Amino acid sequence: MILTKLSKYFSPQVYSSIFTGKLDVNISTNRKNLTVFFSDIKGFTMITEKLEPEKLTEFITHYLTEMTDIAISCGGTVDKYIGDAIMIFFGDPITKGLREDAISCVTMALKMQEKLRLIRKKWKSFGITEVLDVRMGIHTDICTVGNFGSKDRLDYTVLGNGVNLASRLENSAKPNEILISQNTYNIIRKDINCKYVNEIKIKGKSHPIKTFQVQDMILNKVEKDTIDYETDGFSLILDKDQIKNKKEIIGYLKKSLDHLKH
Numbered sequence: 090m091i092l093t094k095l096s097k098y099f100s101p102q103v104y105s106s107i108f109t110g111k112l113d114v115n116i117s118t119n120r121k122n123l124t125v126f127f128s129d130i131k132g133f134t135m136i137t138e139k140l141e142p143e144k145l146t147e148f149i150t151h152y153l154t155e156m157t158d159i160a161i162s163c164g165g166t167v168d169k170y171i172g173d174a175i176m177i178f179f180g181d182p183i184t185k186g187l188r189e190d191a192i193s194c195v196t197m198a199l200k201m202q203e204k205l206r207l208i209r210k211k212w213k214s215f216g217i218t219e220v221l222d223v224r225m226g227i228h229t230d231i232c233t234v235g236n237f238g239s240k241d242r243l244d245y246t247v248l249g250n251g252v253n254l255a256s257r258l259e260n261s262a263k264p265n266e267i268l269i270s271q272n273t274y275n276i277i278r279k280d281i282n283c284k285y286v287n288e289i290k291i292k293g294k295s296h297p298i299k300t301f302q303v304q305d306m307i308l309n310k311v312e313k314d315t316i317d318y319e320t321d322g323f324s325l326i327l328d329k330d331q332i333k334n335k336k337e338i339i340g341y342l343k344k345s346l347d348h349l350k351h
Contacts, residue, residue, distance in 0.1 A: 118235030121180055122187050124194040124227060124273060125252050126165070127259035128156070128201070129174040131222040139217065149173060151211060155204050163197035164190075168246050178247050181234045191229050191276040195303055198225050198267045199281075205265075206326060226258030227303075228270040254291060258300065261289050267303035274301045281306055 130136070130152075137145055153170060160167050160177050164185065168176040177197070179190040205223060212221045230251025236243045254270060262268035274283055282304040288297035316327040332338055 118233050118237065119181075120231055121184075121234055122229065123178045123180040123232045123234060123247060123251065124191045124229040125232065125247060125255035126177040126179075126194055126198065126225065126227050127174065127256045128198075128223055128225040129172075129259060131224060131264050132219060133173040136217060136219055139219075148212070148217075152208060155208060156201055159200045159204060160197055163193045163200070165194065165197055176252075178232075178234070181247075187229070188276050191273055192280050194227055195267070195269065195273070195277050195281050196306070198227060198303060199305065201225070202265065202267070203326065203328075220264075222264030224259050224262040224264060225267045226255050226260070226262055226269070227267065227273050228255035228258055229273040229276060230254065230270075250294075254298065257289070257291055261300065269301050269303055271299040271301070274299075279307070 140148065152173070153175070156175055157167055160175075163179075164183065165177040165179050166181065166183075168178055170176075177194075179194045180187070184190055185193065201223070202225075205221060209221045228251055230249070232247045232249040232251040234247045236245055237248065238244050258268045258270060268286065269277075269283065277283075283301040284304055286300045286302050288299050290297050316325060
């Protein structure tokens with residue numbers, strides 16, 4: 090029971106590594122190529138001022154749960170929550186290789202964008218008039234990862250310029266935009282459609298960083314098991330991997346067809 094409670098405070102990969110003995114519980118770090126992700130909700134401070142504490146807790150719990158489920162399903166290590174902001178990295182303690190880790194991270198961000206469309210409907214049920222806009226930034230670089238802290242308290246996290254740049258990309262992104270660095274773009278460009286945006290200057294960097302906007306997966310590179318279509322009076326988002334009751338879904342689709350025919 091105690092281990093189950095403790096697991097809530099760790100990303101599944103970190104928890105598994107600790108309790109299988111693969112990860113020592115002491116101060117130790119490594120230099121690794123990681124893909125780091127940051128996201129936050131635009132204008133969240135103003136939104137919190139309009140919500141009662143109970144409603145705010147309910148909303149942020151729902152939002153973070155949905156985003157975290159996607160991150161875990163894609164193999165990401167959830168580093169921390171900072172209010173509404175989320176930090177996730179790929180490549181440690183489990184890695185599929187630099188290219189696959191980067192693709193998994195960007196794919197995760199695209200899935201989060203899709204999920205946000207459904208979350209916005211719940212958002213309206215909270216009586217919030219503000220639009221749910223989320224900015225995302227991704228960068229791939231060599232980072233220092235491992236246990237940091239004191240002899241009595243440790244935090245398994247990532248440090249380095251790569252982390253700072255991922256955070257800066259998120260801050261520079263427009264609402265509902267996934268902004269990636271050229272490092273990440275060079276790795277994933279054959280699998281994911283991206284559009285060049287501009288160059289940004291980073292403190293500590295002698296040259297500006299080129300940025301790219303993630304658009305969608307290159308269809309001939311991935312098996313597409315989702316349908317996403319919306320027009321006036323009609324909206325359909327179908328993800329086969331998420332469906333738990335196929336008969337119920339088929340029933341609703343049949344009712345919809347009958348309704349359209351009559």
